[in-house]
Amino acid sequence: MCGNNMSLPLLKEAATVSGSEKETAAVIFLHGLGDTGQGWADTMTEFQLPHVKYIFPHAFDLMGLTPDSPEDESGIKKAADNIKAIIEHEAKNGIPPNRIMLGGFSQGGALSLYTALTCQHQLGGVVALSCWLPLHKSFPSASSGNRNLPILQCHGEMDTMIPVQFGAMTAEMLKSLVDPKMITFKTYPGLSHSSSHQEMEAVKEFIEKHLPRI
Secondary structure, three states, X not given: OOOOOOOOXXXXXXXXXXXXXXXXXXXXXXXXXXXXXXXXXXXXXXXXXXXXXXXXXXXXXXXXXXXXXXXXXHHHHHHHHHHHHHHHHHHHOOOOHHHEEEEEEXXXXXXXXXXXXXXXXXXXXXXXXXXXXXXXXXXXXXXXXXXXXXXXXXXXXOOOOOOHHHHHHHHHHHOOOOOHHHEXXXXXXXXXXXXXXXXXXXXXXXXXXXXXXX
16 A cells, blocks of 8 residues: 555645546645645646646645755655555546656655655656655665656756755665666756746656656
8 A cells, every 4th residue: 555544634625627638647746835735736727738637735834844954754754644645545536556646846846756755656757846855864775666757857056945956966866766767857047946937848748758648
């Protein structure tokens, strides 16, 4: 099991963007500190694919979840379990885990990486924007061993909150956990700790490639 039968507090509060045709895939996208799922739902509407269901949980802010602060290990693991419970819920409703992708920005991207790497299921991929791998010292032993996990990392080169070097170091570490050919690391000149239209187009292409219409 990737999760368990706990209640789904994150799903109840989540914003969702439904597909315009039969939903055969899902993206669970996690927001950054101080943001909400609805903010990203509004952004993603412009880049949505008709066969993909988008789920944007909110209210999972973790204290101190930045690369250089003490890490809230129990909080990160609890949040990951809540995301895994959403994966299980979607699987029970007909979307298999290999058609479910995790994504997120900043702390949400960090949590999506940790969740996907520790999930027992082979997921469809991870979109990790402006982030890093939390609890990195627990790897590789914490990894579930799914080496064929596609990962798209994007980072602004002018990010002062989470410097691009953290993203580059994360990409190098990920190469020891998954097949290096599965990792794409893109940087964007002039972009600070935020997303851009160019970056979101890359996200859409990545989702379309790894969660194609069937």
